[in-house]
Amino acid sequence: MxxxxxxxxxxxxxxxxxxxxxxxxxxxxxxxxxxxxxxxxxxxxxxxxxxxxxxxxxxxxxxxxxxxxxxxxxxxxxxxxxxxxxxxxxxxxxxxxxxxxxxxxxxxxxxxxxxxxxxxxxxxLARIERLRRLLEAEGLFAPERKRRLPFLPKGIGLITGRASAAEHDVLVNAHNRWPAAPIQVINTAVQGPTAVPQIRKALSILDADPGVDVIVIARGGGSVEDLLPFSDEALCRAVSAARTPVVSAIGHEPDTPLLDHVADLRCSTPTDAGKRVVPDVKEETARVHQMRDRARRALHGWVDTQCRLLDQLRSRPVLADPLGPIGRRRDDVELHRERGRRAMLNTLSHEQAAVASARARLTALGPAATMARGYTVVQYPDAAGNLQVLRSISEVADGTPLRVRVVDGAVHAVAQTVEPGE
The missing domain is CATH 2.40.50.140 (Nucleic acid-binding proteins)
Structure with a gap:
């Protein structure tokens, strides 16, 4: 086989x-x-x-x-x-x-x-440093990636340990500054092997909520091993990819996990985070009163200025006697209208005299006056049929039709005999 x-x-x-x-x-x-x-x-x-x-x-x-x-x-x-x-x-x-x-x-x-x-x-620490250089080279720490926190968020998400001092600090300080601040708390593990998955899940839930404008990740201080989850690469990339601004409030002032560099805002403590995410209602109220007083003073100043301007305008002669200038201008208009009428009449008289003189000269020089004394105008048709004034016997021949114009009309005749003059 x-x-x-x-x-x-x-x-x-x-x-x-x-x-x-x-x-x-x-x-x-x-x-x-x-x-x-x-x-x-x-x-x-x-x-x-x-x-x-x-x-x-x-x-x-x-x-x-x-x-x-x-x-x-x-x-x-x-x-x-x-x-x-x-x-x-x-x-x-x-x-x-x-x-x-x-x-x-x-x-x-x-x-x-x-x-x-x-x-x-x-x-x-060496691994965290290598990861820090990698994330920095990718631009996750770049300042231009940081987003500004909203002035007054309509919703605040808080990720922290259950019944922890960090949760108490954030809630107390935020509500002391702005009592009506809505805070949604999600409790997760903040150390140990389950911390990173739970924090990432809570982050995705809050990031998908349209009512949350800012997310705070808070934890109290601890050893390097306790803070390891907040230097995890997956968590850092998730925070960088979040659409909602993220605030990091991990540990105390000396604690700087990688999350502090990736987050949009780093707070030294959870207490500081509670103060940074919402404005102080007392300060804002005082600022509103201050702006209202400034607006009132500015409005009163503007009204006073306009009143003085109106008083100045009212005291001017043109407003004290508004009809006087109109009367004076009316007399001027009447005077100029009379001058214009006289000038027009003079011009018309001169022109009428010139027309009469021209008419007399035209009458004296025109053919009508001559024909009235017994003279006539004889016309003959040329080759094109147009009438021409007869000036010489050489322009007609026997049988040429003639038009004889007299003072009161015209007579048509035919040339029979052409006799040269002496």
Whole structure:
């Protein structure tokens, strides 16, 4: 039998059908075979649960990714856990060298640890510094990205720990300054492995609420490990992507997690945040009264100025006797109208005399007066049929039609004989 035939038979055996299913033990064994082929890996995470019962040889840990909702179970020899200094506690960041293991009886996967190392403060600070440089290079800290807080927000979102001093400080100071300030509080974990997912979820809820104009993330002071969630990369990017302005009020004045650089406004303490998000009603009331007084004084000053101006205008002669100038101007108009009438009559008289003189000269020089004394005007048609005045006998011949114009009409005749003059 050839190799290809053997492979075909093995593949046929591995295939399952409804009539030929695999037992659970077979499936578990095959999964275990695949997992056991994996080698040991270094894993970094945050310890969320420790189960180390006295008298047992194995400790059970739950290792969680601080930036995602993913966790795995880790088993380790009890001696390995007890040898860690300082003692391992929940919320600590560790690096584990472990091999994936599949427990056939329960059908579960866990990591079998052979070495556990706590991440020290120096390493945590170095990682935060590397992340700070990365976010700064991407422009998340740029001042031009910062948004101004609204003068009087219609809604304030507060993310903080339940019944914490930070919550009390923000609420008391905000309500002391503006009693009607509406504040929506969402309580979350502010330290430990569940802090980042809960804060991000609360941030997304408040950011999607159209009634919230500003979001405050507040927490009291703490150690570097306690403030680690506020230097988480996922949380910093979520704050940077939020559409609503975010105020960071983490710890005390010396505490500067990365969230302070990404937020639109950094407050040194939660008390400072309560004072920065709303105006002081007493100061604003005093400012309104001050502006009202200034407006009243300005209006009174303007009215006084206009009254003085009206008094000055009223005292002028043109307003004291408004009809006097009109009467004087009326006399001037009558005088000029009479002068104009006389000038027009003189001009008409001169022109009429000139017309009469021209008419007399025209009458004396015109043909009508000559014809009245017995003279006539003889016309003949030229080649184009137009009448021309006859000035010489050479212009007509025998039989030429003639038009003889007299003082009271015209006579048509025909030339019969042309006689030259002496």
């Amino acid at each position: 050839s190799t290809e035939q053997n492979q075909a038979q093995n593949q046929a055996k591995d295939q399952t059908t409804a009539e030929n299913p695999w037992p659970v033990r077979t499936v578990a064994r095959k999964i275990g075979d695949w997992i056991h082929r994996l080698g040991a890996v270094w894993v970094e995470g945050q310890v969320t649960q420790i189960s180390a019962r006295p008298g047992t040889q194995t400790a059970f840990l739950t290792l969680r990714d601080p930036s995602a909702d993913v966790s795995m179970t880790v088993t380790a020899p009890m001696r390995l856990v007890r040898a860690i200094e300082p003692p391992l506690r929940e919320g600590a960041s560790v690096v584990v060298f472990a091999k994936p293991t599949f427990f056939l009886g329960r059908g579960t996967i866990s990591l079998r640890a052979s070495e556990i190392r706590s991440i020290g403060i120096g390493e945590l």
